[in-house]
Amino acid sequence: MLVDFELIKRARAGDGPAFNQLVLAYRKRILGTIARLIGHPEDVEDVGQEVFVRLYFSLDQLRSAEVFEPWLYRLTANAAYDYLRKRRRRTESRMADLSEQQVMVADALAGEAENRNDNERKRIRESVDSLLGAVSEEDRVLLMLKEVEGLSLKELGKVYHVNENALKVRLFRARQRVLKAFLANRKRTAGVSGSH
């Protein structure tokens, strides 16, 4: 916990300065999570603010201060999901739309993690974003929380209010779908580089 329970209780009771302190304590972490969940840095602040606005209006429904963090993660996951759904409706970007260059980058990424400039980071984000087009928005958020944010199954269970076994099955299927897309891309890239 980044704050003490007393601050959460005060914010829940409608104390504005306490809520302000709460946001200041969590905003960087939440913005980071959103950045990785949605993969579009230009919209991170907007989605982050939406999370805290939802928090402000739903804080009185929080059962106890102890469950604050899973609650905040739930709001974050929901806001990211809403954003991704809207975005997908706009762009409909899928694996099939990946340029050959993007596919090659996605493959090459696995080996080299150092000395990347902003351009490369952007390409990594785009590649992962495209790869995750193989799964639904819900599964994408779930997979990112597990694989990238490093949340345990127990923590995810608290966020989603679902039992761990159901989550395990869902995560496995989502990961298999992404892996299949990843392997298909690799094969395609190998074919492209082989033909040149």
Next chain:
Amino acid sequence: MDHRDYDAENGEAQLDALFHAYRQACPDPEPGAGFMPRLWQRIEARERVSFVFGRLARHVVTAALALSMLMAFAVIVRSRTAPLPPESYVEVLAEDHARQSLDYVEPVRMTPVADQAH
């Protein structure tokens, strides 16, 4: 080991590495200077909307209540000025049924057998 199994296993490791690279490529961003002021603006704007909506909803409920009371009053007044028929509904139905069942009864025509022969 089967070639396909090796591919999948290799792919799993590479996918993990890709997720790791992604984590590195997206560090926690520094919030902009306008983050908090904009957040409070959004909260206040939404509070205003919910306040206006709440007031509107209260007015609509009040108007609906007044209208339903008015209609109830009108129904009571009307029922007093035009009293109901003395019979009960069941009696009216029974009477109507009796009239209808009479329609189906026709007089029996008896023709003598001798007349039929002609």
